Amino acid sequence: MALDAKIPGGPIAEKWDRHRFDLKLVNPANKRKFNIIVVGTGLAGGSASATLAELGYNVKTFCIQDSPRRAHSIAAQGGINAAKNYPNDGDSIWRLFYDTVKGGDFRAREANVYRLAQVSNDIIDQCVAQGIPFARDYGGLLDNRSFGGAQVSRTFYARGQTGQQLLLGAYSALMRQVATGKVEMFPRREMLDVVVIDGHAKGIVVRNLINGKVERHAADAVVLCTGGYGNVFFLSTNAMASNVTAAYRAYKKGAFFANPCFTQIHPTCIPVHGTFQSKLTLMSESLRNDGRVWVPKNPGDNRKAGQIPESERDYYLENKYPSFGNLVPRDVASRNAKEQCDMNKGVGETGQAVYLDFADAINRNGKDVIEKKYGNLFQMYEKITAQDPYQTPMMIYPAIHYTMGGLWVDYNLMSNLPGLFVLGEANFSDHGANRLGASALMQGLADGYFVLPYTIGGYLDGNAKADVTTGHKAFDESEKQVTGRIDRMLSINGKRTVDDFHKTLGRIMWEYCGMARNNEGLEVARRMIQELRAEFWENVRVPGANADFNQSLERAGRVADFLEFGELMIIDALARQESCGGHFNEKFATEEHEALRDDDNFCHAAAWEHTGDDREPEFHKEPLEFENVKLTQRSYK
């Protein structure tokens, strides 16, 4: 199938304006005749629901949590990018566009990234109008700090709680629409299927997580904003409820999954400390504005940090990448940390950590200044590790954090399944093979506040309202499938817990499809996942009943999907015989151990089509064309 990204013609800087003009409009009186389902209430879903309702559409919004404001977006710490150039340090829309395309190792779609940079400034205006308490400088203007992969300061922030503040803004806008009756809110619902009628997405089937009842909802369009799938690795910085289920079920209904092997490993997380751990904690990238990363120069040096003199420390990022120093992009910083630990220069009890040291910054600026900037992060670190980072350097190690892969969407954010739109981390679009810090919040809010509200009109207007009801046989079939799967999981009554399967899957993924990959390992992992999946369906133990609040059952469904999806990630990683961004195949490395792309053969998005259980997925290619940015070997030196 030819994948048409529907990129508008014309110069890149004019595409979005021109497209908005060309898109058909739905007149205000007609908008209230259309019903739209939004699944997810993070920054993407919250902003989309509020904006669509404000425009006059009837919106039904769903989320897993008890309240929309508990979506995973609330955890975001460091900030949100925009090309305002308030510090007057040389930023521009073009520079944000360029940095993002380069940061993604030239595997993102130019037109989408340019639009993202363009609307980034509108996001800040919108959020300020909502009252988001962004940090301000001494003159009262909004303050900025730097994030990886950029030499300008363009990141707006609210201490280390930017996601929380932005989500409160989107949530307030959403709840205002709930109060007006334009949004009907369905918390504690898990979407378990997309209903497709005559080739168009026309509804969803959800499970009420409180009483187990399966419900049907019909609409004229379905918008998925269900976040990323980092939890396929079990240990990640994501919220425990983050999952792939909604996206994966849509994939099984015909939506293509793009670049599933593109996962992001964040360099600054608190290292793993034991086998009973279920979560990893991020130490925001903003800390690399002031923190200096180092390891002992000599392998095996296990003295305490304070006993290692300056002359025996290796500030390896500053030495190797003098231009960007500690603020190289995440994939580069992560690989270098692993390399140091592999050389036996890692620190701490396990040797799987490097130092992030604030001593210089504290000496230079004073403890008060550092506390004002990062106080809550330092407190969090101390609570978890029982070490005071004002006195001793933090210890950090890379961990799974974000997923650049997701459902394939065109320029309108519509999947190949007409009527199914995908926003935020759940789609694949804007970050290529590696996302730059502070760009996910930007993308989620761009999609929800400023892109979908225009593009969905183009679809609705062109597809006359077909009054579909939940009595349609496609809903019967979906519901039968959903309940059949739940009954099957409950009936197995085996010996292994859901978490045990999940942990094993996570270890396989981390070992063979994590920071470094090779073809032999990927083949091994594929077989291991197939065996684990077979065992799951014979030996999993899911206690409790369906007609109840049963979190083991919820997790079982998500882990069952991860067990299939993990294999798709491996298939994708094997198909991409190059290294780019977060996908580092050891066979394809430069002499300096950087990712070595193969632009002749792999300058494309890989979109996978489900062809049936136990059958190979079919590969589709969206070639990426670079007319405005020259393809080069990424360098941060």
Ligand SMILES: Cc1cc2nc3c(=O)[nH]c(=O)nc-3n(C[C@H](O)[C@H](O)[C@H](O)COP(=O)(O)OP(=O)(O)OC[C@H]3O[C@@H](n4cnc5c(N)ncnc54)[C@H](O)[C@@H]3O)c2cc1C
């Ligand atoms: C610790 C941490 C810090 C971060 N800091 C930053 C930062 O500083 N800057 C930045 O740009 N990015 C940051 N990120 C990344 C960013 O937070 C996420 O990429 C972004 O918030 C995702 O938003 P979203 O709206 O796409 O999805 P989410 O916020 O994950 O929301 C998903 C929603 O979908 C719902 N859902 C999921 N599945 C289903 C289902 N089957 N049925 C019904 N509902 C479902 C959930 O209930 C939820 O409401 C950080 C990430 C982490 C983990």
